[in-house]
Amino acid sequence: xRLSGSAARGASGDAMKEMELLARQxxxxxxxxxxxxxxxxxxxxxxxxxxxxxxxxxVFLVLTALYESWAVPFPVLMVIPLGIAGTxxx
Numbered sequence: 001x002r003l004s005g006s007a008a009r010g011a012s013g014d015a016m017k018e019m020e021l022l023a024r025q026x027x028x029x030x031x032x033x034x035x036x037x038x039x040x041x042x043x044x045x046x047x048x049x050x051x052x053x054x055x056x057x058x059v060f061l062v063l064t065a066l067y068e069s070w071a072v073p074f075p076v077l078m079v080i081p082l083g084i085a086g087t088x089x090x
Contacts, residue, residue, distance in 0.1 A: 004035075012037070012038065012041060013041070016034070016038060016041070016042070019032070020032070056077065056080065059073075059077065060073050060077060063076055063077070
């Protein structure tokens with residue numbers, strides 16, 4: 001049997017978690033397989049923290065070259081959590 005569906009806009013992560021919880025209740029001969037965008041979302045979820053750290057390091061190095069100082073970029077980078085909080089809240 002093939003079952004497919006779609007989540008509400010912006011709620012794909014929650015929908016995927018709920019589907020995994022429901023799949024655990026199925027008999028052992030059933031399997032769950034993600035396809036298309038859901039499959040790609042599952043694959044890339046583990047890469048987000050590493051990409052964020054590399055991005056911050058790259059920005060730090062660019063700011064260090066721009067200001068020709070190792071100390072000046074730190075206050076500039078302290079604004080990053082505010083930017084992240086702003087995108088999460090939106």
